[in-house]
Structure formats: structure tokens, C-alpha cells
Amino acid sequence: MTAASLETGLAFAFYLGATFFFAWLANRRKSGAGFMEDFFVGGRETGAWVMALTWIATAASGGTFIGAPSFAYTYGWILLLWISAYMVFAVTGVGMLGKRIGRIGRATGALTYPDLMRDRFESKAIGIASGVAIIFLYTWYVVAQLVAGARLLELILDVPYHTGVILFAAVVALYTAYGGFRAVAWTDAFQAVVMLFGILLALWFALEKIGGMEAVYAELERQDPDLLTGPGPDDFLPLPAAISFMAIYALSACGQPSLISRFLACRDTRTVRRACFLIGAYILLLYPAVMVLGVVGRALVPDLEVSDHATPATILAATPPALAGVLLAAPFAAVMSTVSSYLLVSASAVVRDLYGRNRGKELGEVQARRLTTLSTFGLALLALVFALNPPEFLQYIVIFAGTGLSATFLFPTLFAVYWPRMNRIGCLAGMAGGFLSFVAQYAAWRTRSFGDFDPFVWSLLISAACSYFGAFLAPPTRKDVLAVYFGD
Amino acid sequence: MTGWRRHRREAIVAGLIWLAAGLWTRIVSYDLGYNTPPSSIGGVPSWVVWGVFVPWLVFFAVHCWYSLHYLRDEDEDAE
Numbered sequence: 001m002t003a004a005s006l007e008t009g010l011a012f013a014f015y016l017g018a019t020f021f022f023a024w025l026a027n028r029r030k031s032g033a034g035f036m037e038d039f040f041v042g043g044r045e046t047g048a049w050v051m052a053l054t055w056i057a058t059a060a061s062g063g064t065f066i067g068a069p070s071f072a073y074t075y076g077w078i079l080l081l082w083i084s085a086y087m088v089f090a091v092t093g094v095g096m097l098g099k100r101i102g103r104i105g106r107a108t109g110a111l112t113y114p115d116l117m118r119d120r121f122e123s124k125a126i127g128i129a130s131g132v133a134i135i136f137l138y139t140w141y142v143v144a145q146l147v148a149g150a151r152l153l154e155l156i157l158d159v160p161y162h163t164g165v166i167l168f169a170a171v172v173a174l175y176t177a178y179g180g181f182r183a184v185a186w187t188d189a190f191q192a193v194v195m196l197f198g199i200l201l202a203l204w205f206a207l208e209k210i211g212g213m214e215a216v217y218a219e220l221e222r223q224d225p226d227l228l229t230g231p232g233p234d235d236f237l238p239l240p241a242a243i244s245f246m247a248i249y250a251l252s253a254c255g256q257p258s259l260i261s262r263f264l265a266c267r268d269t270r271t272v273r274r275a276c277f278l279i280g281a282y283i284l285l286l287y288p289a290v291m292v293l294g295v296v297g298r299a300l301v302p303d304l305e306v307s308d309h310a311t312p313a314t315i316l317a318a319t320p321p322a323l324a325g326v327l328l329a330a331p332f333a334a335v336m337s338t339v340s341s342y343l344l345v346s347a348s349a350v351v352r353d354l355y356g357r358n359r360g361k362e363l364g365e366v367q368a369r370r371l372t373t374l375s376t377f378g379l380a381l382l383a384l385v386f387a388l389n390p391p392e393f394l395q396y397i398v399i400f401a402g403t404g405l406s407a408t409f410l411f412p413t414l415f416a417v418y419w420p421r422m423n424r425i426g427c428l429a430g431m432a433g434g435f436l437s438f439v440a441q442y443a444a445w446r447t448r449s450f451g452d453f454d455p456f457v458w459s460l461l462i463s464a465a466c467s468y469f470g471a472f473l474a475p476p477t478r479k480d481v482l483a484v485y486f487g488d
Numbered sequence: 489m490t491g492w493r494r495h496r497r498e499a500i501v502a503g504l505i506w507l508a509a510g511l512w513t514r515i516v517s518y519d520l521g522y523n524t525p526p527s528s529i530g531g532v533p534s535w536v537v538w539g540v541f542v543p544w545l546v547f548f549a550v551h552c553w554y555s556l557h558y559l560r561d562e563d564e565d566a567e
């Protein structure tokens with residue numbers, strides 16, 4: 001190991017040590033609620049700052065720090081339009097469902113997203129279907145994040161890929177199983193701070209190195225003027241695709257069970273409101289900076305063979321080694337925080353939604369704890385098996401899983417909490433319509449469906465129509481159940 | 489207006505804000521940035537300034553209004 005990579009490695013080890021410290025600290029604080037409530041929703045005691053940071057750290061994944069800057073490196077400034085829906089991400093992600101979901105969770109005692117839907121419609125089938133979909137789709141997400149984490153270790157510290165992916169999976173599974181929601185939320189919060197400062201400092205150093213934005217503009221114009229205008233090189237973002245991404249990025253967050261379940265952990269409506277403000281402020285600072293870093297990288301290190309290396313290569317080229325270790329922790333933090341959240345949501349689906357609520361009696365505390373630990377490690381192991389030999393089409397599966405989850409769950413959830421006439425048939429029809437239409441379009445046309453729009457756009461509309469008309473095929477939910485949700 | 493109806497109105501307003509942001513960014517960016525010769529404002533393409541950065545700041549102000557003023561706290565124990 002060279003002196004430079006030793007310094008980078010030490011800085012990186014410091015980051016990992018701090019992550020475990022926060023997990024340990026979180027685990028020392030117990031709420032006094034039962035194990036399940038404490039483990040899955042942190043005793044519903046989460047405050048605004050931790051809520052905001054864990055929400056954004058879960059939403060920002062390896063894709064945000066590796067995949068998107070890689071696109072910016074390849075296609076230039078058009079990526080700013082591509083991600084611009086994030087300007088209203090907090091308003092849609094929190095405002096559309098956050099306050100309402102948190103309120104219902106506190107009133108009904110729901111611990112997970114399938115819990116919420118199952119109780120609203122008194123339907124075991126909806127609880128099981130949601131649980132299975134969550135486990136299946138999030139396992140693929142975890143695979144993709146493990147691959148991204150191992151690639152980063154490979155590039156930064158020369159750790160062989162297979163060693164890296166095993167180490168990474170073990171570290172995240174360990175602190176997730178150890179501390180549950182509170183440990184995940186606290187480490188997420190720490191990681192979100194690392195992400196923000198890491199990216200802002202990296203951008204500042206990169207601009208210093210190249211001589212400012214004017215120099216970047218001149219260099220990009222010299223390389224390819226298409227990098228400066230729409231739709232970008234290779235017709236990257238035609239207008240229908242630009243419109244699709246306004247829906248994908250701003251609305252897909254609303255329908256993600258991993259983000260919806262965050263609101264179940266909120267202390268009160270004041271927490272949701274303040275978290276909403278903090279998320280918007282954080283996004284304003286982070287997302288444009290991440291994309292501009294990718295664009296600056298194209299000017300600073302123009303000859304990369306693999307564009308996925310844009311973020312780490314730009315950081316390594318622009319900053320001193322010791323600082324590079326700290327800054328490179330930013331994308332690693334994004335990957336880690338996403339994996340831990342998805343593992344937690346998937347483990348809760350196994351323990352609570354597939355087993356606990358279908359066995360006829362409540363799980364005992366010791367049994368619940370044991371099962372949760374086993375599920376967390378089991379799911380991490382399953383993802384690890386796929387990650388050891390990642391399929392070539394993984395990125396397609398990831399995009400499919402992300403938008404597919406939202407196309408399946410968004411409208412059934414919106415109608416469930418805002419429309420008293422909604423019933424179990426409407427919910428099942430909406431989920432089936434969204435999911436099946438999405439799969440069919442994806443199989444036939446991949447990411448460009450009718451009129452060049454993304455399949456997500458059409459599936460959302462189909463899911464909304466199926467939910468609405470399906471609800472009229474059966475009687476409304478019983479009045480005493482509705483009184484719990486719409487009695488105020 | 490209280491309870492779930494108030495929540496529903498807040499969700500609809502969130503949807504309208506999303507729609508307004510979508511219209512501004514897509515129309516302005518398409519008009520200034522697609523199939524036209526590039527021009528720069530301080531090293532940033534001018535269509536990015538008017539079609540992305542300026543609306544981002546404007547909608548951050550809207551976001552502040554929405555989260556700090558429009559979303560309402562509730563005393564859940566009192567209900």
C-alpha cells in the first residue's frame with residue numbers, strides 16, 4: 001500500500017469507526033416500547049433532524065453518487081434537467097403522504113407499510129402481497145448497492161471485489177441487526193452529514209483545480225458542444241423523457257415503502273413539518289452539486305474508461321489523499337445508508353407481515369428478536385450470493401424495481417388514506433394494474449413506451465384508473481373501520 | 489377544516505406545486521436549451537440558469553412557505 005493510499009485508508013477507517021459508534025450509541029437508548037415497536041419504528045420517538053436525514057440518506061443511494069454523476073460525465077449539462085424534479089421532492093415526498101401516514105400509524109399502531117394497508121382494508125391478502133413485493137424488489141436493490149459498495153472499495157483501497165462485497169454486506173447487516181430502526185436512523189443521519197460536506201468540499205476542490213466554471217464550459221465546448229445543450233449526446237433526453245423524469249423523481253418517492261415506513265416512526269405532525277423543511281434545504285445544497293461535480297469531472301479527468309468512476313476519480317484527482325479518504329466516504333455513506341434501510345424494511349416484512357401477523361398469536365419478545373436478527377442476516381446473505389456474481393442486466397432490474405414499486409403502490413396508498421370509498425378490491429386492482437402494466441411495457445419496450453414516455457407514467461395512470469373503478473365493484477369498507485381512519 | 493380533509497387539501501397543494509415546477513422547468517429548458525446554439529452565464533449554460541437553477545430557488549421559497557406555514561401542526565391528544 002502506498003503512503004497516499006494508506007492515508008486514504010486511515011481516513012476511511014475513521015469513517016467506519018464513527019458509523020459503528022453511532023449505531024452503538026443509538027442502541028443504548030431504548031424507548032420503553034415493546035421490541036417490535038422499538039426495533040422497526042424506533043418507539044415512534046424520531047425527531048425532525050434525524051427523520052429528515054434518515055429519509056434523505058435512504059432516498060440518496062449509490063445511484064445518486066455514482067450512477068447519476070456518471071451520466072453527467074457522459075451526457076453533460078442536460079443531467080441538470082434530468083434531476084430537476086428534486087426541487088419539489090420534499091414537498092411531494094412528505095406533503096402528499098408523510099403527515100397523513102404518520103398520523104394513521106400513531107392512531108392504529110401500524111409498524112410497517114403492509115401493516116397499514118392490511119388493517120385499512122382488513123385483508124390478509126393485501127398484507128402478504130405487499131410483503132412479498134417488498135422482499136423481492138428490495139433484495140435486488142440491496143444486490144445493486146452491495147455491488148456499488150464493493151466497486152468503491154476496489155477503486156479506493158485496492159480491496160479485491162469478492163473480499164469487498166463480503167466485508168460490506170457483513171458490516172451493514174451487523175449494525176442493522178444490532179440496533180434496528182434507531183441505529184439505522186442515527187447512522188443514516190451521520191452518513192447524510194458526511195455525504196453533504198463530502199460533495200460540497202469535493203466540488204470546491206475540483207473547481208479550484210480546473211480554474212472555475214468558465215474553464216469547464218470552454219473544455220466541454222471543445223470536447224463536444226452537445227454536452228452543453230438538450231437533448232444531450234445520443235439524444236439522451238428528448239422532451240417526453242424529460243417529462244417522464246419529472247414524474248419519476250418527484251412521485252416515485254411517495255410510493256416507496258421504505259420511505260413511507262419512515263413516517264410511521266415520527267413523533268408527531270410537527271416533526272413531519274419540520275423534517276419536510278430540512279429535507280428541501282438539504283436537497284437544494286446536495287443534488288445540483290452532485291450533478292455539477294459529474295460535469296466538472298468530464299473536464300478535469302476526460303479520459304476515464306469507465307464513466308462510473310467519475311465521482312471517485314474526480315475526488316482523487318482534485319484533493320489531497322487524507323482528505324480524499326474522508327470525501328470518498330460520501331458515496332460509500334450513501335450506499336451504506338440505503339442498504340441498511342432496505343434490509344430493515346425487508347426484515348420487517350418477513351418477521352411482521354409474512355410470519356408474525358399470520359400465525360394466530362403475538363410473537364414473544366425473545367422470539368421476535370431472534371427472528372429479526374436471522375432475517376436481517378438471511379436477507380443480506382441472499383443479496384450477497386447474487387452480488388458475488390452480479391448479472392449484467394442488474395441496472396435494468398434496479399430501475400425496474402424503483403419505479404415498479406411506486407407504480408404498484410402509490411395510487412392504492414393515496415386512495416387508501418384520502419378516499420373513504422376505497423376498498424380492498426380497488427386496492428388489489430390498483431396494485432395489479434400498476435404492476436402488470438409496468439412489467440408488460442418494460443418487457444416490450446424497456447424504458448421508452450407509448451409516445452416515448454417512460455412506462456412509469458402510463459402505469460401510474462393505469463393504476464389510478466384501476467383503483468378508482470375497481471372500488472365500485474365491491475361495497476365500501478365497514479363503517480367502524482372507516483371511523484378509525486376518517487373519523488376526525 | 490381539520491383532520492383528514494385538511495391532510496387531503498395539503499396533498500393536493502403539493503401536487504399543484506409539482507405541476508407548476510414541471511411546467512416551468514420543461515417549457516423554459518426546452519425553449520432555451522434544445523436545438524439552439526449554447527450561450528453561457530458565468531460558465532453555466534443560460535438554459536440551465538433560467539430553466540433549472542432559478543426555478544430551484546423560487547420553488548425552494550415555495551417549499552419554505554409550504555413546510556413552515558401551510559402544513560399545520562395538530563394537537564393529536566386533543567382530537
